[in-house]
Amino acid sequence: MRINNKGQAGPIGEDMIYMIVVVLAIAALLVVVVKAFADHEVKYAKLDMYRSALITADRISTDLAWDYEGSKRTRILDINKINCEDLYKKCKNCFVGIKDRTKPEDEWICNNKPKNSLPEPDLVAATIRLPVSIRIDVKEFHPGILEVTVVR
Numbered sequence: 001m002r003i004n005n006k007g008q009a010g011p012i013g014e015d016m017i018y019m020i021v022v023v024l025a026i027a028a029l030l031v032v033v034v035k036a037f038a039d040h041e042v043k044y045a046k047l048d049m050y051r052s053a054l055i056t057a058d059r060i061s062t063d064l065a066w067d068y069e070g071s072k073r074t075r076i077l078d079i080n081k082i083n084c085e086d087l088y089k090k091c092k093n094c095f096v097g098i099k100d101r102t103k104p105e106d107e108w109i110c111n112n113k114p115k116n117s118l119p120e121p122d123l124v125a126a127t128i129r130l131p132v133s134i135r136i137d138v139k140e141f142h143p144g145i146l147e148v149t150v151v152r
Contacts, residue, residue, distance in 0.1 A: 049125075049126035050126045050150075052150045053126050053128035057128050057146050057147075058130070060146060061075055063081075064078060064081045075130070076133050076134075077132050077135065077146075079134055079135060079136050125149055125151045127147060127148070127149045128147070128150075129147050130148070131144075132145065132146050
């Protein structure tokens with residue numbers, strides 16, 4: 001009598017199929033866990049970068065604030081503490097007579113980005129734009145944006 005087992009894997013073949021299925025299931029599970037963990041870490045690293053940028057922007061606005069001692073108006077910047085030539089170039093109508101008081105050192109307060117300020121493509125960067133106003137005179141204010149970029 002002849003036993004025909006076409007289509008059957010046999011005892012050793014069936015165990016092999018089960019082992020391959022188990023190994024593939026474990027590999028898929030590990031890939032999912034690693035991806036979830038990596039996404040979680042990247043999310044918190046990005047959140048930490050935004051926190052650092054916001055704290056830095058808030059500290060800069062406090063240092064340049066008009067009311068430094070009271071710290072009540074930290075978003076109102078004093079024009080005498082800001083050194084920016086581009087401020088005059090951008091707003092010629094608003095800042096008449098201020099050109100002598102501005103210096104080109106602190107370009108971070110300007111709308112134009114300084115040279116080499118953009119991060120390299122492979123680096124991760126977080127940018128915070130903090131709305132501020134610049135106090136020119138007792139009753140004269142001008143809107144502005146304080147932009148801080150944190151690169152890792």
